[in-house]
Amino acid sequence: MSSLYRNSLALLLAVAALSACEREERQSRGKPLGETVPASVSPDTIFPQTGKLPPLHPRAAAYERNASAIAEGQRLYSWMNCAGCHSHGGGGMGVALMDGKWRYGGRIDQIVASIAEGRPNGMPAWRDRLTEQQMWQIAAYVRTLSGQAPKDAVSARTDEMSGTPPATQTRREPTRPADSDQQ
Amino acid sequence: MRRTTLILAAVAAVIVIAVVLGLTFLDRKTDEAATRQLNEPAALKAIPARAASPADDGNWTMPSKDYASTRFSGLNQINPSNVGKLQVAFTFSTGTTEGFEAPPLVVDNTMYVVAPWPNNVFALDLTKPGAPPKWMYEPKPAAAAKGVACCGPVNRGAFYSDGRLFMNVLDGHTVAIDVASGKEVWRTKLGDIQKGETMTMAPLVADGKVLVGNSGGEMGVRGWLAALDAGSGKLAWKAYSTGPDRDALIGPDYRAPYPQDQGRELGVSSWGPEQWKIGGGTVWGWLSYDPELKLIYYGTSNPGPWNAEQRPGDNKWTAGVFARDVATGHARWYYQSTPHDLFDHDDINETILVDLPTRDGKRFPAMLRPSRNGYFYVQDRRNGRILSADPYAHVNAYGGVDLKSGRLIPVAEKEPKEGRVVRDICPGPPGAKDWNPSAFSPVTGLLYIPHLNICMDMGVKNANYIPGTPFVGADVKMYAGPGGNRGVFTAWDPIARRKVFEIKEDLPLWSPALATAGGLVFYGTMDGWFKAIDANSGKLLWQFKTGSGIIGQPISYRGPDKRQYIAVPSGVGGWAGAIVSADLDPRDPTAALGFVNATKDLKQRTTKGGTVYVFALPQ
């Protein structure tokens, strides 16, 4: 009995440790000077025959699973008026971000590229208005809107009017083939 | 002692009874007066301003039909007795899927259709069977403009004048098209989409000038109305809705009817420092023109941002109505309907110019304004004085209009404060009535108002200003007001100051109305029904289901075969229909600035489309 307890405790701690170190690490500065925005990573679903997507940058995990990065992204999403067009994911002047439909790819580096370069029909380019780190943070938050981020790294709600269902309960939208080689 | 008490009591009772009887009697008298007024012929009805509303020639040259903005067709072939037989004459697909608000124009047997984004213009030859296109004009707007159009990339129509069509392009250009060839005559850039300025309104051409205004009150732009020379497209004058008097063209002949609108430099002093530069007040709605007074009338939009805590003061000259000299642009008078607007209650709705009877049988020039804030204003259009202002919808955000001071009475508990959500604010941000204009019938003397019954919860927060991005600072959730219906169609008697009938519509009413001399009124619903009702009773006489939701402006014209036709665009979109046209997610109640919450079910009830339907009686 005792060994069972010990083992299960050890297992629990190991799991906690693994999930925690990525999830909770705070990076106030990150690696801003080394951080880069990927060149437009074209999803093969709209540009045929572009071949297979390049592998996801290893730094991506540090953002899309990191609670601090997501929280900072959430703050910036509001500060940079993202919500003005995309609302809380439902869209408006901009497209909906919670429906799992991605015109330019839903992988975090593809979202970063969309933020940095802008997209036709009104998405402004944010390169030079936001730092690279900030764009990664926003992209990490954007992915939570369709339930892509780990549930233990997102915040359930903001201290504002309640809108969308709690992020901790958001159903993960199925990803399309363009996204299939991640996770 | 006791006797005295008894006597006193008896006297008191007699007085009370007398007063009650007297009041009842008086009351009945006014009632009778009202009924009589209603039943009496033309003499006591409002009639359209004569100079602004010439007799119908069977054409439909401007969206509002005439300078008085009546949307009234003098054709009477179709009437309550035969409307049931109305059938489709032909349809025309524009091949687009955005919100279709612009009306087709008909001039000399040619129909001009301004299609939704990207606003291609088609000229259809009505003399040939099936009305085949004669030419197509492509304005080729910049793609980025679509993303800064607050409430759908819509266009509210073109204006025909003197062989040319004038229209605005979303990316901030005004163009003139030669109707014979379909070629562009001139193109003038007025707005900057990098700042969020777009142009969606229909121009008004008067006195040789094309009057256009900008959109983008949700993007922190500075509103203006510009006059271009119709011949050359050169800027004649530009009147800003905020800032110094010099910019607002407020000069010595400016006479505001009420003290709060009088004074110098109010466009600066009623704002925090510098805030007027990003303060909104765009001119994206309807203009009317009185050729006798040589005045144009229009309203200015909401101040920005929506979060009113960020812009203390009255925020002149937003959310009010201007009368300007058409030649110089100088303001003649201004009245601010909603000072320090809290709820996006623009004042851009149509102004219908009518002549009202006076006691001594004469008439005087007035204007009717079913305003977004829920009040039906009747004003003297010479000086702006308010004759009456009555709520025509459910209003709890305001305590009424003080006719003496002209000021809207605020309700403190409905004022949104940062950090807490204020609930049950009626009307919501689209107001009691949004852009979709009403129609005035001189036959009945009634104004037919398609409008909304939408309330909201609103939570404001600090808005950041970044050029070209939204400058709103509010989360909004809209929902149906009391009764549960989201749309209302009201017939309003401007003289008796009361509702004559109303029709409750489940979905928000986003389509304008059309009144005809045949005693009919037409309007469409967002799930695609095009309806004809009896102008006197509101009885539904005929309806037809079109392919998509209707938010467009119906018109009526006389065809080459001398028959009366009714045309309506069908294509859901706009702010209310964005959930369908922009494929928004109904799980987010704040989407589309909160309108999605009120139209969650729209995706199940209609789909995108872009077709003009033309109806006529069978031959």
Add this chain to the structure above:
Amino acid sequence: MNRRIAAVAIAGALLASCNGVQNVMGGDGAESANFIRLFTLFMVLCTIMYLIVVAALLAALWRRRRSGLTVDDRRHHQISPIVRPALIAWTALVVTGLTVLTVASFFIDRSNAATASKPAIHMTVTANQWWWDVEYNLPDVSKTLRTANEIHLPVNVPVHVTLKSNDVIHSFWIPNLAGKQDLIPGRLTDVLLLARKTGLYRGQCAEFCGVQHAQMALDVTVESKRDFERWYSAQLATAKPPATPLQRAGYRYFTTRECAACHNISGTPASGQVAPDLTHLASRRSIAAGALPMNKGNLYGWVADPQSQKPGNHMPTVGLEPNELHGLIAYLETLK
């Protein structure tokens, strides 16, 4: 007990030396002066009480030498006659003393509430993680003044401050002038300030508000009415246009790049609303809510890498090229 005397002496010295910029014994405001009055009363009464207790304790311990009591005496339930009167006296003393203190506290509190009951200036202070947004609200809204991390007050003029928070609970505290008041999201609180002496003071957030709670200070200047008005009109002015090529480069960078997305400089296209207003940055005493004194070197350090001085704050490290940095600093320095 020698050490205690030494401690008291040190304490006295420290108290005497404390006419600091952020000191509850400053007494530079009406409420703060009231504080000193009440504090003195409490100190005197409490010290008396304390001395009585300690004296009684020592006496009791001292007495043991003369006492011959043991459990075996079977007198361990007995009480000598002096105890009861002593108990009554002690209870009376405690109750009286505490009543005096309660009543005094009540009246001083009423007096504080009446301070500045007719405020001449209305301000709004909004707390953010981790800086103060300051707004002077005049009846003439076009004279509204927005600044950050500093307030100026005219001496002897009652000021009403409305307190708001944009994120978490903070607490507004200028000890030299008045007690603290929390800024709570979803609530409006307020505080009345009546400065009695001119001088430079410091306020600080007094409720833990996150990682940089320690570096959320507020520079306070109390000055004569004339100086205040001069300052006010200077602050109302928009920023001067850049003069030198270097300043112009900095201006260009500021208004077109990352800076303008968050910061406002009146008179320029930079109209960001989510970070401190920088219109008159160079006229302030400190950078980043009291984190650093204002000087060129610190400005360089702060703009180049805000995360090293105040880790976790929301200003990103942009990664400026040296020439961009030089230009920016040259421009920021003109914002007097």
Add this chain to the structure above:
Amino acid sequence: MNAAEKAKAPPIKVPRDGPRLTGDALKAKLAKTWGNPPGFVGWLSSVDHKDIGRRYIVTALTFLALGGVLALVMRLQLSKPDNDLVGAARFSELFTMHGTTMMFLFAVPVMQGLQIYLTPLMIGTRNTAFPRLNAFSYWTYLAGGCLLWVAFVLNIGPDIGWFAYPPLSGPQYGVGKRTDIWAQMVTFTEVAALAAAVSLTATILKQRAPGMTLARMPLFVWATLVTSLMIIFSMPSVALASGLLLSDRLVGTHFYNPAERGDALLWQHLFWFFGHPEVYIIFLPATGFVSEIVATFSRRTIVHYPIVVLALVGTGILAFGLWVHHMFATGLPRIGYSFYTAASIAVSVPTGLQIFCWIATLWEGRPRLDVPLLYVIGFIITFVIGGLTGVMIAAVPLDLQLHDTYFIVAHFHYVLIGGAVFPLLGAITYWYPKFTGTMMSDRFGKISFWMIFLGFQLAFFPMHIAGINGMPRRVYTYPAGMGLELPNLLSSIGSMIVAAAVLLFVVNMVKSYSFGRKAEANPWGGSSLEWDTACPPERYNFAHIPVVESRTPLWDAGEKMPVAHGLRVEDREVLLTTVMSAEPDVREPSAEPSIWPFVSAVAVSIMFICSIFSPWAVLIGAVPATVALIAWFWPKSPEPDAEPTIS
């Protein structure tokens, strides 16, 4: 009362203690009946209050040491201005962990540990009521403490301060799982504290030795009764608060969201409705220690026993009317504050009366200056300062300046260390022979007392000055030139001295355990029943249940204590008495050792921890917990019945 006669041995069907079964024969049988099963599982299965109490104490002292280390690191960081020894984020974790550990994992549990250990001994019974609940309580507490500390080590420790005000602790600003771990740790300690409190309350009200009327209860037992009732009334409030917080954070409810009709201040009301009584939950047991120590070392009863009892009860009641004095700066209606000022000032009256009674006892007695009494003297000298600064900050105008500054830090350390830890150290020294059978070294004890006492003053007195000079709480650094350097340096030096002294105290404990002088049953000449048992006590505590005829039974009984007979010796059985007058009532079976409380605690812990991550864990986790509870309560066959005492 003639309990001895009433409880005459019945006809021997089952063996019972009595004149015929006494002495070593009885002790052997009782030792077998009340012993633990063998082996490690047996160790885990123990329901003996002495085992549980000892575990509680040792665990709590471990947490004290851990919390103390955090304090040292903080003092090092603050020893000079603009120091960068630990970063801002880490510092937030440090003070959160320090406060949380000290309040939730040390102060309350250590008091409950001593209460669990001592109460049955002091009231003359063999075990607590609901012994398995007690065991469950300990394991739950241990799991909660481990959760918090393992999280801290894994860098997911909480960083929101020990009172975790939302919205900082809410879903938007309390990023990650740090706050959830904090809130769930609160749940663990709530469950543990409530379980122990229920057990203690029932023990005190129903298991007192015959003759021990309420008016004859030792003052420490009175303090235990009052604190246990306070726990029962106050802890649900914080359990509710943390539950609502978890729900806000996990499923996005809006209890603390002002925008959606919630209120951030709701937390403060709920938390302080617990948090203020919490201080007295820690302090009142300490006054119990003081009363016991003062009486023993003055060699007489406490003067005016009824006044002390009334003071305890009065404090316990008044403690629930003070919570708003933590919220004077929140902008609640100002006139309303006056009530809380008056109540907060009034609560010093009962404490003042207690202090009077202690000093009067010393005056009337013949105090012997042994280490425990030294701690009591240190307690009075120190605690009174804390109490008086408490009176100061009860006044709204003073509190608005001093609130949330180092003045407050000084105040509550004077109250909690001076008021609770000093008596605790005295109590540990005093009862150490009871726990271990050996005496603690007097010389080491005196050295460590003086070091702690003086080091404490050096560490915490300058904090008053730092607070007055404008130093807010919870800052990880402070600028030079504000008059903060000297007070902080002194504090840091003082804290090192305290740490060294505590280390010495621990060394003394450890060394004395093996090498200390063997203690006789009543080494200090105490008057209460625990000194009637061996040092350390046998598993069954008392061979015969004693009968009490005065407040100081050991001093008054003469050569031989009167005893009651008739409890079974081959089954666990305790004597229940009436609530008020302690007349023998029934003989009640007492629970056997069982592994199931431990298993239940594990199951509940897993459920709690997993429910940080998913609300479904509450449902799924309830299944094993229910299974374990069913096993725990599975009826014994044949079920021994409660029997009337009069046969």
